[in-house]
Amino acid sequence: MFNRLSSFVGGAVGAWKVRSQVAYIGPPLAVVDYVSVANGLETNPGEGWSLHGIASNDRYVVRAEKQALVVAQQGLGRPEATFAALIPIRKNAAWWAMTQDERRAVFEEQSHHIRIGMKYLPPIARRLHHCRDLGMPEAFDFLTWFEYAPPHEPAFDELLAELRASEEWKYVDREVDIRLVAIER
Numbered sequence: 001m002f003n004r005l006s007s008f009v010g011g012a013v014g015a016w017k018v019r020s021q022v023a024y025i026g027p028p029l030a031v032v033d034y035v036s037v038a039n040g041l042e043t044n045p046g047e048g049w050s051l052h053g054i055a056s057n058d059r060y061v062v063r064a065e066k067q068a069l070v071v072a073q074q075g076l077g078r079p080e081a082t083f084a085a086l087i088p089i090r091k092n093a094a095w096w097a098m099t100q101d102e103r104r105a106v107f108e109e110q111s112h113h114i115r116i117g118m119k120y121l122p123p124i125a126r127r128l129h130h131c132r133d134l135g136m137p138e139a140f141d142f143l144t145w146f147e148y149a150p151p152h153e154p155a156f157d158e159l160l161a162e163l164r165a166s167e168e169w170k171y172v173d174r175e176v177d178i179r180l181v182a183i184e185r
């Protein structure tokens with residue numbers, strides 16, 4: 001299980017330099033200069049924060065969507081993808097009180113999350129980490145991570161604007177948008 005666990009540690013060192021850090025919804029995170037991404041459980045020995053999440057099984061995709069995603073999506077670590085975004089997200093009690101099929105209806109049938117996201121593949125690579133199943137208190141429910149080449153940042157901003165205007169985002173009660181650049185790649 002531990003190789004599915006990732007830690008994002010914000011502080012004075014790391015392979016990713018912070019370009020901007022904005023609390024989009026809810027309280028901010030302490031402002032940091034660098035983020036390091038590690039497999040397994042890492043905590044911050046000094047000032048800053050550490051966030052943890054697990055890459056998990058899909059919850060919402062249906063088979064046809066899964067197949068389309070597999071064809072279009074790129075992996076992390078592409079040499080040209082020197083920009084990244086770490087966007088931790090928490091959803092409210094009303095979201096978690098719904099059943100799985102009710103959540104799917106909001107996520108896709110009403111909000112078109114996958115249909116919108118697909119328009120931005122393959123330039124944007126993504127990885128979703130779940131926090132709720134860790135068995136320890138975490139400030140967020142999801143840690144979303146995206147990598148892309150610098151010329152694709154306007155498209156990434158457009159994608160975020162589309163998602164943030166959707167029904168799904170009415171359930172988001174905390175979101176911090178952290179933009180990064182790779183120090184070396």
Ligand code: HEM
Nearest residue numbers: 057058059060061087089114117118120124126142144160
């Ligand atoms: C790059 C294009 C994107 C694609 C193709 C995409 C696709 C997906 C898919 C397929 C899932 C569901 C996985 C499952 O079945 O469990 C998902 C979940 C999620 N995505 Fe995206 N996404 C994209 C961009 C984004 C962006 C920009 C954000 C905002 C930060 C975001 C936030 C999330 C969150 C928070 C979840 C978890 C939802 C939940 O379980 O309640 N995604 N995404």
